[in-house]
Amino acid sequence: MTLRTIACTLAAGLAVASLATGAVAQDKTSIAWGGSNPGGVMYYMVGVAGTELGKDLPDVNITQVTTGGSTENAKRLIKGELDMGIVYGSHVFMAQEPTGPFKDGPKGDMLRGVAMAYEGPTYFVTLADSGVSTIADLAGKKVALGPPGSGTVFNCSNILTALGILDQVEPQMMTFADAGRALGNGQIDAFCQSSSPAAAVTELAETRDVVVLTYEEDQLAKISETYPFYHTGTMPETTYKGVPATDMPYTTVYWVAHESVPEDVVKRMVASAYERQDALANGHKAWAQMKPDVENFEALGAPMHPGAAAYYAESGAAK
Structure with a gap:
């Protein structure tokens, strides 16, 4: 065999290999999944989901996308920039109008439910020596409200x-991790957090005496009256070191997909998530709350994704 023949044979072999590799790459489905900034609950939830679900789904490439949180996730899902996201139920509802942060934008009629991810409280964190002991004390104080574009804000x-008292505080916009450091360094007086446990609070509580401000009963009633998508729940005493069980406003948070994600991919991702729910919860406690919650999601004005609906129908878990 001549060198020219050998070269041609090698070239042909490489071409076949390249085509085969290309075919494999084309068969792999990419999922861009929006979470939040580091230090936020959604960030870690998506991170552990990508790792665990990837063990069962080698043909699905899950990419964790760092975002501002729920608001940005919903907006980018609507634009088709994300395939999946963790989104507040209130944002799913508002996107159907559209109103609130979605006013003047396109209607979110491409949003599809996958599962209830968790129920998250909204609360204000300060230090024991800050001089802030009630929510009313936040007036005139520097309060970090979360990253721009986030559901926390x-x-x-x-x-x-x-x-x-919104117009009485000095609002600061910063990431969760930055807010925790800023509070510890005395640069702000308090920061707000949605969902728990949040790494920013957990880490700060390891070195400082952290206080989670309590809500009065009439304050909780006023919040629910003003915004019906909040309900009163109790954050367990085991959530943060030194913080007792505390009643606070909760909102429901969902795992949401764009309608364009293939039905089979969603169905297999959901199946894997429930099979690996213990492992997901070990990665972040919030995953322990995952459940179908179909009726409540559809009441927001958006349907379930066909892949999720098929899984729930076959498993008998569609509640």
């Missing part, structure tokens, strides 16, 4: 609006 602003 949305929730915290709603809470302060309902209580009539």
Whole structure:
């Protein structure tokens, strides 16, 4: 065999290999999944989901996308920039109008439910020596409300609006991790957090005496009256070191997909998530709350994704 023949044979072999590799790459489905900034609950939930679900789904490439949180996730899902996202139920509802942070934008009629991810509280964190002991004390103080475009800013602003003190605080916009450091360094007086446990609070509580401000009963009633998508729940005493069980406003948070994600991919991702729910919860406690919650999601005005609906119908878990 001549060198020319050998070269041609090698070239042909490489071409076949390249085509085969290309075919494999084309068969792999890419999923861009929006969470939040580091230090936020959604960030870690998506991170552990990508790792665990990837063990069962080698043909699905899950990419964790760092975002501002729920508001940005919903907006980018609507634009088709994300395939999946963790989104507040209130944002799913508002996107159907559209109203609130989605006013003047396209209707979110491409949003599809996958599962209830968790129920998350909204609360204000300070230090024992800050001089802030009640939510009313936040007036005139520097309060970090979360990263721009996040669901945390949305929730915290709603809470302060309902209580009539939003225009009295000095709002600061920063990531959760930065807010934890800023509070520890005395650069702010408090920061707001949606969902728990949040790494920013957990890490700060390891070195400082952290205080989670309590809500009065009439404050909780006022919040629910002003914004019906909040309900009162109790954050367990085991959530943060030194913090007792505390009643606070909760909102439901969902795992949401764009309608364009293939039915088979969603169905297999959901199946894997429930099979690996213990492992997901070991990665972040919030995953322990995952459940179908179909009726409540559809009441927001958006349907379930066909892949999720098929899984729930076959498993008999569609509640």
